[in-house]
Amino acid sequence: MSDDVPALELDGLTKTFNETRAADGVSLSVPRGAMLGLVGPNGAGKTTSLSMAVGLLRPDSGTARVLGADVWADPVSAKRLLGVLPDGLALPERLTGGELLDYWGRLRGLERGVVRARAEELLRVLELDGAEADSVLVAEYSTGMRKKIGLATALLHAPKVLVLDEPYEAVDPVSARVLTAILRRFTDGGGTVVVSSHVMALVEQLTDRVAVIARGRVLADGSLADVRGTDATLEDTFVRLVGAREVGKGELAWLSS
Amino acid sequence: MAVLLIRLKFTLLGHSPTGMRLFGTALAVLGLGITWYFALAAGSDAVRADLLSLAFAVWAATWMLGPTVANGTGVLRSQYFALLPLDRRRLGAILLLTMFFDIGPALTLVALAALAWHALAVDPAALLVAVPGVLLLWVFVVSLSRLVFRALGAAMHSRLGMEIASVQWGLILAGLFFGWMAVQPAFTATLDLSENGLGDGAVGAVLSALPTSWPVLAVQAAAAGSWGAASAWIGALALLTGALVAVTAVLLAPRVGARGVRRRGRPLGAHPPTARGPRFPLLPDTPLGAVVGKELRQWWRDPWRGLELRASLWAALFIGLLTWSSGTFSFFAPFTGVIAAFIMALSTSNMYGHDGTALWLSVVGQGRDTVRADVRGRQVAILLLIVPGAALLSAAFVVATGSPWAWPYVVTGMAVFFGVGSGLALLLSVVALSPGVDPQLRVDANDSGDNQVQVWIALVALPLLSAPAVLAAVFLGLAGLPWAAAPVGVLNGALAAWWLGRVAYRRLEARLPEAFARIRYGKEVALRTVPANGSLLDRLERTAIEGNAETRPTGS
Numbered sequence: 002m003s004d005d006v007p008a009l010e011l012d013g014l015t016k017t018f019n020e021t022r023a024a025d026g027v028s029l030s031v032p033r034g035a036m037l038g039l040v041g042p043n044g045a046g047k048t049t050s051l052s053m054a055v056g057l058l059r060p061d062s063g064t065a066r067v068l069g070a071d072v073w074a075d076p077v078s079a080k081r082l083l084g085v086l087p088d089g090l091a092l093p094e095r096l097t098g099g100e101l102l103d104y105w106g107r108l109r110g111l112e113r114g115v116v117r118a119r120a121e122e123l124l125r126v127l128e129l130d131g132a133e134a135d136s137v138l139v140a141e142y143s144t145g146m147r148k149k150i151g152l153a154t155a156l157l158h159a160p161k162v163l164v165l166d167e168p169y170e171a172v173d174p175v176s177a178r179v180l181t182a183i184l185r186r187f188t189d190g191g192g193t194v195v196v197s198s199h200v201m202a203l204v205e206q207l208t209d210r211v212a213v214i215a216r217g218r219v220l221a222d223g224s225l226a227d228v229r230g231t232d233a234t235l236e237d238t239f240v241r242l243v244g245a246r247e248v249g250k251g252e253l254a255w256l257s258s
Numbered sequence: 259m260a261v262l263l264i265r266l267k268f269t270l271l272g273h274s275p276t277g278m279r280l281f282g283t284a285l286a287v288l289g290l291g292i293t294w295y296f297a298l299a300a301g302s303d304a305v306r307a308d309l310l311s312l313a314f315a316v317w318a319a320t321w322m323l324g325p326t327v328a329n330g331t332g333v334l335r336s337q338y339f340a341l342l343p344l345d346r347r348r349l350g351a352i353l354l355l356t357m358f359f360d361i362g363p364a365l366t367l368v369a370l371a372a373l374a375w376h377a378l379a380v381d382p383a384a385l386l387v388a389v390p391g392v393l394l395l396w397v398f399v400v401s402l403s404r405l406v407f408r409a410l411g412a413a414m415h416s417r418l419g420m421e422i423a424s425v426q427w428g429l430i431l432a433g434l435f436f437g438w439m440a441v442q443p444a445f446t447a448t449l450d451l452s453e454n455g456l457g458d459g460a461v462g463a464v465l466s467a468l469p470t471s472w473p474v475l476a477v478q479a480a481a482a483g484s485w486g487a488a489s490a491w492i493g494a495l496a497l498l499t500g501a502l503v504a505v506t507a508v509l510l511a512p513r514v515g516a517r518g519v520r521r522r523g524r525p526l527g528a529h530p531p532t533a534r535g536p537r538f539p540l541l542p543d544t545p546l547g548a549v550v551g552k553e554l555r556q557w558w559r560d561p562w563r564g565l566e567l568r569a570s571l572w573a574a575l576f577i578g579l580l581t582w583s584s585g586t587f588s589f590f591a592p593f594t595g596v597i598a599a600f601i602m603a604l605s606t607s608n609m610y611g612h613d614g615t616a617l618w619l620s621v622v623g624q625g626r627d628t629v630r631a632d633v634r635g636r637q638v639a640i641l642l643l644i645v646p647g648a649a650l651l652s653a654a655f656v657v658a659t660g661s662p663w664a665w666p667y668v669v670t671g672m673a674v675f676f677g678v679g680s681g682l683a684l685l686l687s688v689v690a691l692s693p694g695v696d697p698q699l700r701v702d703a704n705d706s707g708d709n710q711v712q713v714w715i716a717l718v719a720l721p722l723l724s725a726p727a728v729l730a731a732v733f734l735g736l737a738g739l740p741w742a743a744a745p746v747g748v749l750n751g752a753l754a755a756w757w758l759g760r761v762a763y764r765r766l767e768a769r770l771p772e773a774f775a776r777i778r779y780g781k782e783v784a785l786r787t788v789p790a791n792g793s794l795l796d797r798l799e800r801t802a803i804e805g806n807a808e809t810r811p812t813g814s
Binding site: 018019055056057058059076077080081083085087090091092093094095096100103104105106107108109110112113138140154 | 543544545547548549551552555556558559560613614615616618619621622623624625626628631696697698770771772774775778779782783787
């Protein structure tokens with residue numbers, strides 16, 4: 002495989018739900034070793050685009066490639082290279098975190114010993130080992146813990162490309178640092194990460210590339226510096242691209258009464 | 259506040275599918291017609307009183323079972339309002355109040371009003387007790403319905419509660435399958451019901467003790483001039499209704515505790531993490547082994563799954579006892595294991611709907627063999643869980659009823675029904691997938707997805723696909739070679755389990771993202787993925803998408 006094959010390529014992904022175009026020709030190319038932040042307002046089509054990129058939602062047209070492997074034509078090869086953390090979905094709720102990783106690793110064809118060692122390490126690093134010692138079920142996890150066990154499932158098979166939907170949401174500041182450290186180590190080792198987020202400051206601090214998506218279209222895509230241009234912060238760029246509604250002087254006056 | 263919530267309810271109903279509601283309304287109209295027919299056609303006042311008592315008891319029973327059997331989630335879920343600055347009990351009371359504003363309760367009120375007609379016929383003065391009696395009875399019946407429904411939901415939060423719910427559900431199932439055996443002699447004896455009433459037999463005595471008969475008794479007493487007794491009956495009903503309303507309002511208030519089963523100690527099948535793990539792992543180190551292990555744990559620990567598993571065994575036990583005690587049908591008691599297989603096939607026919615959006619793991623983790631492993635692993639897990647219990651039940655009844663002749667038939671029947679059942683359940687789980695409330699958000703006992711289409715299909719397909727073995731058992735039995743049918747049963751069962759499972763995983767493999775979209779994005783989006791004039795499986799899928807109620811409330 003030559004080096005100039007992008008790690009993740011979204012190629013004209015389009016999806017219409019009940020007459021609403023949730024994604025309208027979304028194309029992105031993420032080079033290897035990059036960390037891309039996908040930002041956009043609520044309902045912009047971030048999750049829809051990422052779902053189509055990882056094989057969870059069949060696009061009306063367009064496709065996605067992971068290191069050259071087509072997600073829709075050759076799903077098995079593409080999915081072997083992918084680690085995915087979706088937002089807000091169920092898990093096998095009545096397993097403990099360790100049992101979930103054990104199931105997941107063996108389903109993905111890893112050896113028992115490898116699964117056990119990696120699972121134990123992931124639980125320890127993500128500070129879920131205490132819950133595991135008490136046999137806490139995933140159903141009893143807090144929202145932040147669910148994110149962390151989801152991340153562990155995304156990492157377990159040592160993928161080449163990580164696609165994480167809102168990975169920092171509901172995660173406490175200490176765990177967020179751990180998460181950042183994990184992602185940096187991953188990209189330092191040649192891995193590629195795509196994270197979606199609403200939080201501009203986070204994206205600015207974490208990623209080297211950024212893509213802005215609104216109303217199902219990619220409005221900007223490139224290195225952080227390129228996208229930001231002359232704006233002081235990424236938030237300014239975002240507001241300039243997406244448009245913002247200012248709160249007028251007379252509006253919501255009753256709030257301060 | 260109450261008016262607001264009632265309007266919200268109608269707004270929400272306006273956005274919900276109407277199939278099940280139409281059926282419920284039709285049922286209520288039919289009941290209304292029968293009730294008034296009884297009232298108008300009764301041969302005498304005493305007979306009319308008897309018939310109205312019977313009708314009111316049936317109304318109450320239907321209201322108790324209906325909402326649970328119908329598999330619908332409540333329209334206004336109490337969690338929606340948990341954050342309102344409102345007293346929880348008051349909110350519960352208001353939610354109960356909203357229950358009365360609907361077509362069903364309105365039709366019920368009209369039906370119950372037949373009592374007023376009865377009062378007019380016996381003595382117009384008796385209207386003085388009949389009118390409050392009708393209203394009280396109405397409140398009683400509708401509140402009772404909510405109480406039973408929520409009590410089942412609340413039961414899902416403790417192990418014992420789940421077991422009680424399983425017994426209850428088992429009794430309901432046993433009643434649906436074989437309740438006619440208990441009712442049938444009563445009916446043949448009283449074919450001339452509208453002529454003679456129920457008479458002074460046991461049925462009449464039991465019936466008059468039920469609270470639903472108290473307003474009828476009050477009218478009778480008033481007509482006879484004993485106003486003291488009349489007010490006593492009405493007073494008693496008022497007290498009982500008041501208590502019922504109070505308890506129901508508490509149960510309808512939003513729960514503020516932790517979700518899921520509260521447990522003490524380790525969940526079943528969990529061992530503390532060790533570096534080396536078990537020395538002799540029971541399950542093979544393959545995707546199939548991984549799925550079987552996951553499924554067994556989920557079956558043991560998930561109260562919603564536990565309810566289905568245990569209810570099928572309880573139902574089989576009750577059917578065994580019912581048939582055994584009936585005398586006429588006691589030859590059937592040894593076949594309880596076969597009944598358990600039958601019910602298990604019905605209740606496991608929506609497994610992917612049951613797992614909800616957790617299907618994403620199967621989609622993003624798709625390997626060369628993982629979907630096959632997932633389907634096969636589920637088949638294996640179901641059989642591992644239910645076959646021992648079912649076999650034990652059948653064996654116990656063969657011995658208890660002294661029917662060793664039944665052995666070959668039981669073995670044949672269990673082999674074929676478990677085989678066909680496990681294949682059919684997975685095929686329906688894939689093709690007729692119907693998501694409920696997502697697992698992490700479940701509250702009520704029937705939040706796990708509607709499966710009426712699957713049940714109807716299975717009721718027809720299961721006997722059909724088992725026909726070779728059943729016919730073999732009949733004819734070889736007549737020929738004096740009952741044991742020769744056993745290999746036919748095993749072969750029939752194994753072939754069906756293999757073939758149906760294969761159709762299931764191939765379908766799922768080809769339509770993995772579509773299956774996920776069905777769960778994640780709902781009916782409208784799912785319908786667009788199924789061709790209108792496609793294969794048999796496509797048509798089955800469309801039927802299920804259109805026929806099953808959509809239950810996708812959000813919130814926690």
